[in-house]
Amino acid sequence: MxxxxxxxxxxxxxxxxxxxxxxxAAAVLVSFVVLAFLWTEPRLRGARAGTxxxxxxxxxxxxxxxxxxxxxxxxxxxAVFLLTAWAGTDSSATNPASxxxxxxxxxxxxxxxxxxxxxxxxxxxxxVLARPAAAVLYRPGREKQLEALKFWPAVAALGAFLWLExxxxxxxxxxxxxxxxxxxxxxxxxxGGYFGPRWFExxxxxxxxxxxxxxxxxFGRRDDGQxxxxxxxxxxxxxPSRGLTPVLLLIxxxxxxxxxxxxxxxxxxxxxxxxxxxxxxxxxxxAATIGVIALMYVGAMWLTRPYLRRxxxxxxxxxxxxxxxxxxxxxxxxxxxAHYFSFAVFQGQAGYLLASDPLGRGWDLFGTAGAGxxxxxxxxxxxALVQVGAIIVGHVIAVVSAHDRALQIIRRDYKKTGQxxxxxxxxxxxxxxxxxxxSV
Amino acid sequence: xxxxxTSTQRRSLRPALLAVPVAFALVLTACGDEPASPxxxxxxxxxxxxxxxxPGGTEVxxxxxxxxxxxxxxxxxxxxxELGQTIVLEVTSNTHEELHVHGYDLYADIPxxxxxxxxxxxxxxxxxxxxxxxxxxxxxxxxVGG
Numbered sequence: 001m002x003x004x005x006x007x008x009x010x011x012x013x014x015x016x017x018x019x020x021x022x023x024x025a026a027a028v029l030v031s032f033v034v035l036a037f038l039w040t041e042p043r044l045r046g047a048r049a050g051t052x053x054x055x056x057x058x059x060x061x062x063x064x065x066x067x068x069x070x071x072x073x074x075x076x077x078x079a080v081f082l083l084t085a086w087a088g089t090d091s092s093a094t095n096p097a098s099x100x101x102x103x104x105x106x107x108x109x110x111x112x113x114x115x116x117x118x119x120x121x122x123x124x125x126x127x128v129l130a131r132p133a134a135a136v137l138y139r140p141g142r143e144k145q146l147e148a149l150k151f152w153p154a155v156a157a158l159g160a161f162l163w164l165e166x167x168x169x170x171x172x173x174x175x176x177x178x179x180x181x182x183x184x185x186x187x188x189x190x191x192g193g194y195f196g197p198r199w200f201e202x203x204x205x206x207x208x209x210x211x212x213x214x215x216x217x218x219f220g221r222r223d224d225g226q227x228x229x230x231x232x233x234x235x236x237x238x239x240p241s242r243g244l245t246p247v248l249l250l251i252x253x254x255x256x257x258x259x260x261x262x263x264x265x266x267x268x269x270x271x272x273x274x275x276x277x278x279x280x281x282x283x284x285x286x287a288a289t290i291g292v293i294a295l296m297y298v299g300a301m302w303l304t305r306p307y308l309r310r311x312x313x314x315x316x317x318x319x320x321x322x323x324x325x326x327x328x329x330x331x332x333x334x335x336x337x338a339h340y341f342s343f344a345v346f347q348g349q350a351g352y353l354l355a356s357d358p359l360g361r362g363w364d365l366f367g368t369a370g371a372g373x374x375x376x377x378x379x380x381x382x383x384a385l386v387q388v389g390a391i392i393v394g395h396v397i398a399v400v401s402a403h404d405r406a407l408q409i410i411r412r413d414y415k416k417t418g419q420x421x422x423x424x425x426x427x428x429x430x431x432x433x434x435x436x437x438x439s440v
Numbered sequence: 441x442x443x444x445x446t447s448t449q450r451r452s453l454r455p456a457l458l459a460v461p462v463a464f465a466l467v468l469t470a471c472g473d474e475p476a477s478p479x480x481x482x483x484x485x486x487x488x489x490x491x492x493x494x495p496g497g498t499e500v501x502x503x504x505x506x507x508x509x510x511x512x513x514x515x516x517x518x519x520x521x522e523l524g525q526t527i528v529l530e531v532t533s534n535t536h537e538e539l540h541v542h543g544y545d546l547y548a549d550i551p552x553x554x555x556x557x558x559x560x561x562x563x564x565x566x567x568x569x570x571x572x573x574x575x576x577x578x579x580x581x582x583x584v585g586g
Binding site: 008009010011012013170262264267268271272372373375376380440 | 511518542543545564565566567568576583
């Protein structure tokens with residue numbers, strides 16, 4: 001018999017079939033419109049684009065006080081969270097740490113990054129902790145070794161977290177979370193000390209993920225250092241692409257797997273399993289889902305290869321597999337919103353309701369003891385609209401950004417044909433997303 | 441169930457012996473019912489007095505389950521209800537268990553070898569897990585259409 005999902009006490013009803021069909025049709029239509037009518041020369045300028053914000057705002061953003069405040073906030077949150085996770089009760093129904101971790105941190109920082117850009121990089125408390133470690137462990141020149149690791153350390157870190165969240169049968173247990181985060185801190189502090197601060201851009205799964213989401217923010221830093229407001233399409237290109245594909249396929253695949261586990265057929269299949277076998281089935285299911293999502297990507301890139309143009313003189317060979325990585329960011333975000341929007345709004349409330357008695361001592365610090373989650377703040381109609389809306393908006397941004405990238409790397413005489421595989425891939429991902437939210 | 445009764449008689453919870461037919465049980469418990477025990481967030485949802493058949497005579501939907509050693513051996517893995525419908529979960533367990541309807545945050549104690557009934561109005565739309573707390577196992581999934 002399947003174990004309780006813990007935090008997921010309420011989940012969404014299926015998106016109505018008619019709405020799902022319209023959304024799917026719209027996704028296909030949008031893709032054709034992009035192919036047929038959009039610009040035919042690469043137009044996006046990435047980190048070179050953007051309108052500078054007023055000087056006053058720039059000064060505030062760049063001031064050391066802002067940075068310090070963010071770091072203090074990050075350290076405070078981590079300290080209170082760790083204390084609560086270790087010293088509070090071992091039930092997510094009475095200990096707010098589980099909600100803080102899975103909702104306020106994992107989903108909340110996504111929202112903040114989307115709105116305000118890469119704040120987490122500044123607030124990341126692990127960077128602060130690694131500083132004294134670096135005094136002992138760091139030797140100059142380690143950045144080269146780090147470069148060679150690409151983003152695989154982040155893939156490992158995120159993979160471990162996602163396994164805990166989506167597969168581990170007692171994922172909501174505050175103590176399980178405490179153990180995970182404590183280990184995470186130890187590993188990140190040592191690695192961050194050994195490799196220097198650049199480690200966090202490649203090895204801290206949380207920072208890597210939040211920074212990727214921040215590329216979709218209207219705010220960012222231009223390559224001349226100015227803080228600018230810019231189109232998310234340009235923002236997507238502001239940052240490395242080589243080696244990022246596995247990170248995004250992991251995120252996309254795991255969110256897809258979360259959708260799969262909500263489909264009745266999955267519940268029927270795992271219904272009679274013991275906790276151990278539920279974990280095994282979950283691990284295999286997670287790996288298989290990520291595998292399918294990754295194979296689709298590899299297949300589409302394999303079909304694109306014949307249409308690639310020759311590299312220009314003095315130009316590095318075209319990195320086909322990394323080329324479309326940034327286009328997966330809006331898709332991954334769309335999936336994430338579709339799956340976790342109502343969960344964040346509902347379960348997120350428990351984070352402050354339970355904060356009144358964080359350690360389970362009978363306190364009532366904020367007078368919220370005795371209050372319950374208000375499940376009436378969102379109607380089911382609104383939830384369904386947000387779900388399909390997020391998927392379709394993510395699809396549009398993904399397709400437009402992939403179109404622009406395709407124009408850069410595909411032979412001029414195959415401008416349209418050469419885009420078919422990438423477009424088909426995006427449509428495929430989107431259709432999977434829609435099917436999953438309508439068949440839960 | 442007609443709307444006249446739903447607002448006041450929201451939730452009730454009565455361990456009762458299975459032998460008693462549901463309709464009869466409804467009448468019996470009308471005179472003395474223990475309130476629903478508080479939920480994890482302190483019991484925001486009030487325990488109610490006994491429910492009764494609506495004046496219009498709308499049917500109360502009863503779902504029966506049997507659990508052995510914290511696992512469901514009888515009953516459906518998914519149950520569905522219309523929004524606003526009154527439903528009764530009737531659970532027999534050979535071990536001492538606590539029934540918990542997530543979201544609604546309703547609890548019922550099931551003494552060893554006995555049957556508990558949990559009656560409430562399904563007035564929150566969504567998919568909710570119904571759990572056997574001591575075994576940490578999902579008994580069934582309640583789907584309330586919006």
